[in-house]
Amino acid sequence: MLDLSNITKVFNPGTVNEKIALENINLHVNRGDVICIIGSNGSGKSTLFNIISGTYPVTNGKIIFDEVDITSSPEYRRAMTVGRIFQDPTKGTAANMSIEDNMITAMTKGMKGLRISLNNEKRKMFSELLKPIGLENRLKDNVGLLSGGQRQALTLLMTVMSKPKMILLDEHTAALDPRNAQIVMDLTERYIKEYELTALTVTHNMQFAIDFGNRLIMMDEGSIILDVSGEQKANLTVDELVRRFKDLRKKNFDDDEGLLTD
Amino acid sequence: MLEGIFVDGLIFSLMVIGILISYRILDIADLTCDGSVATGAAVATMAIVAGLPIFVALLLSFLAGVVAGMITAAIHNKLKIPGLLAGILTMTMLYSINLRILGNKANVPLLRVETLYSKLPDAFQFLPPEWASLVGTLLVVLFVKVLIDIFFRTDLGVSLGAMGGNEQMVISQGINPEVLKLIGLGLSNGLIALSGGLLAQYQGFADANLGIGMVVQGLAAIMLGEFLFSTNRISLLTLRAIFGAIIYKALMFFGRKYGYLVNITPNDFKLLTGILVIVSLFVAQTRSAASTAGAKKKAIARSQAKTMSNKEDATNA
Numbered sequence: 001m002l003d004l005s006n007i008t009k010v011f012n013p014g015t016v017n018e019k020i021a022l023e024n025i026n027l028h029v030n031r032g033d034v035i036c037i038i039g040s041n042g043s044g045k046s047t048l049f050n051i052i053s054g055t056y057p058v059t060n061g062k063i064i065f066d067e068v069d070i071t072s073s074p075e076y077r078r079a080m081t082v083g084r085i086f087q088d089p090t091k092g093t094a095a096n097m098s099i100e101d102n103m104i105t106a107m108t109k110g111m112k113g114l115r116i117s118l119n120n121e122k123r124k125m126f127s128e129l130l131k132p133i134g135l136e137n138r139l140k141d142n143v144g145l146l147s148g149g150q151r152q153a154l155t156l157l158m159t160v161m162s163k164p165k166m167i168l169l170d171e172h173t174a175a176l177d178p179r180n181a182q183i184v185m186d187l188t189e190r191y192i193k194e195y196e197l198t199a200l201t202v203t204h205n206m207q208f209a210i211d212f213g214n215r216l217i218m219m220d221e222g223s224i225i226l227d228v229s230g231e232q233k234a235n236l237t238v239d240e241l242v243r244r245f246k247d248l249r250k251k252n253f254d255d256d257e258g259l260l261t262d
Numbered sequence: 263m264l265e266g267i268f269v270d271g272l273i274f275s276l277m278v279i280g281i282l283i284s285y286r287i288l289d290i291a292d293l294t295c296d297g298s299v300a301t302g303a304a305v306a307t308m309a310i311v312a313g314l315p316i317f318v319a320l321l322l323s324f325l326a327g328v329v330a331g332m333i334t335a336a337i338h339n340k341l342k343i344p345g346l347l348a349g350i351l352t353m354t355m356l357y358s359i360n361l362r363i364l365g366n367k368a369n370v371p372l373l374r375v376e377t378l379y380s381k382l383p384d385a386f387q388f389l390p391p392e393w394a395s396l397v398g399t400l401l402v403v404l405f406v407k408v409l410i411d412i413f414f415r416t417d418l419g420v421s422l423g424a425m426g427g428n429e430q431m432v433i434s435q436g437i438n439p440e441v442l443k444l445i446g447l448g449l450s451n452g453l454i455a456l457s458g459g460l461l462a463q464y465q466g467f468a469d470a471n472l473g474i475g476m477v478v479q480g481l482a483a484i485m486l487g488e489f490l491f492s493t494n495r496i497s498l499l500t501l502r503a504i505f506g507a508i509i510y511k512a513l514m515f516f517g518r519k520y521g522y523l524v525n526i527t528p529n530d531f532k533l534l535t536g537i538l539v540i541v542s543l544f545v546a547q548t549r550s551a552a553s554t555a556g557a558k559k560k561a562i563a564r565s566q567a568k569t570m571s572n573k574e575d576a577t578n579a
Contacts, residue, residue, distance in 0.1 A: 074438070075433050076432075076433045076436055076437055076438045076439070077436065077438075079433060079434050079435065079436040080436040083434070084434060086430075090428070091428065091430050091431070092430075092431060092434065093428065093431060094423070094424040094426075094427030094428045094431050095427055095428070096423065096426065096427035096494070097420070097423055097424060097427055097494075098494070101420050101423070101424070102424070102431075104417065104420060105417070105420055105421050105424050105431075105432075105435055106435055108417075109435055109436035110435075110436045110437065111418075111436075111437055111438065111441065112416070112417035112418040112420070112421045112437065113416070113417060113418060114413070114416045114417075114418055115416060115417055116412075116415050116416050116417070117417050118415070118420075142494060159434075162435065162436075
């Protein structure tokens with residue numbers, strides 16, 4: 001479904017701040033894959049997401065999505081098929097507008113026309129969709145009034161509503177308290193199953209990375225250093241993962257475990 | 263006499279709605295306004311002098327404003343410079359263009375030609391001429407207001423509002439924000455130019471210097487309106503802008519009429535308008551500080567009441 005070949009991303013090339021964020025990444029994502037990406041800060045996880053969603057252009061390499069070369073297509077066009085949820089709950093919704101206005105904007109992707117789509121039938125449908133997150137009676141409330149957890153749940157709902165082929169979850173529960181994080185995570189799993197989504201998710205929680213999805217990728221210093229799936233992944237433990245992380249890194253920093261949590 | 267304030271305020275209100283769109287809805291500080299209002303006046307005047315129907319003249323001034331706004335948006339989009347700077351660039355260039363439109367004259371009068379305001383008294387013969395102007399302007403403004411209200415309820419209009427709130431969200435929905443900015447700033451400056459086209463006919467001439475300080479006047483009107491009531495509904499936002507515009511013009515009218523008592527002349531109006539904006543911002547800030555202080559007082563009262571009742575419980579026990 002998604003093919004990254006020889007992706008390299010260099011920030012500020014030719015200056016003293018030059019930084020190689022991704023180095024020769026090759027990744028093939030199959031339809032239906034649910035992939036967890038782990039790695040310490042600065043390992044290139046977020047850059048990888050920014051490259052896939054088109055926030056930054058690549059320095060070198062090719063991105064193929066469903067047999068189409070999207071390497072140079074702009075972010076808004078890729079967003080038609082790739083949904084992304086950020087760590088920051090305020091990024092996915094417009095706080096100055098009501099829940100129903102946010103949802104009507106998300107319902108169909110792409111440039112909007114001069115039709116008034118929001119009617120009572122739609123409101124009923126939204127109300128139904130909002131039931132699992134307990135917002136069914138607040139259609140007219142401004143999104144700015146919601147809590148971070150509610151906003152992130154709404155963002156998730158809005159993202160899946162527009163039927164993307166793939167979703168990118170950038171630590172989307174990291175800013176929430178444990179209870180709300182659990183609610184949003186349960187919803188995520190439910191939607192991934194219900195809508196048969198392909199998903200890439202970034203996490204710092206190794207136990208979660210082992211339990212969730214069918215594939216696990218570990219990144220370090222801009223490269224993919226581990227890629228396990230299926231049976232192999234199911235048999236992983238946190239200790240095993242830390243051991244392999246150290247082996248693969250071939251460097252013995254004292255604080256390796258500190259960079260990842262279990 | 264008082265009808266004059268309302269006509270003036272209503273014409274001005276179209277410009278205020280235009281500024282409301284750029285400044286409040288799109289969240290872009292657009293200074294194109296100072297140029298496009300004069301462009302609207304110039305285009306309408308020259309069209310009427312050339313013998314075109316009034317409706318066509320107004321339509322042309324609207325379209326000229328749309329083009330001006332789109333130029334600002336294009337500079338902002340393509341060169342990635344802030345909207346503020348893009349607006350200043352267009353505004354400066356428009357000054358020369360406006361002089362060209364006026365045939366290299368700074369001032370063109372509308373003498374011995376039919377304008378909207380010479381025709382209105384004929385259309386509403388049962389009314390005194392001043393009132394006919396008022397009713398005619400009111401109809402034009404209401405017509406535009408309703409169209410704008412409907413536009414901002416369409417899917418496209420809602421996505422413009424979403425962009426003002428959160429540009430990333432619009433991108434995530436597969437919409438090109440550059441196109442939205444073209445549409446938004448185009449519409450905004452179209453209304454501003456339309457207001458200029460009406461103003462030229464009402465005052466009987468177009469002037470290349472007409473636009474100086476207009477943005478600040480518009481902001482003052484928006485802020486005056488915002489003191490009236492708070493809302494997030496587009497129909498009330500535009501209504502508030504219209505009220506704000508009329509209040510602003512009324513203040514200026516009384517400033518002109520009674521200002522001499524405190525030695526204020528029309529030369530001081532730009533200074534006073536600026537001070538009005540600053541005072542409005544200050545009052546809005548103090549207001550929110552006051553409500554915070556009020557909330558604190560209540561919180562203290564609540565916690566004291568709780569300690570008291572706890573003590574009582576303890577004594578009772």
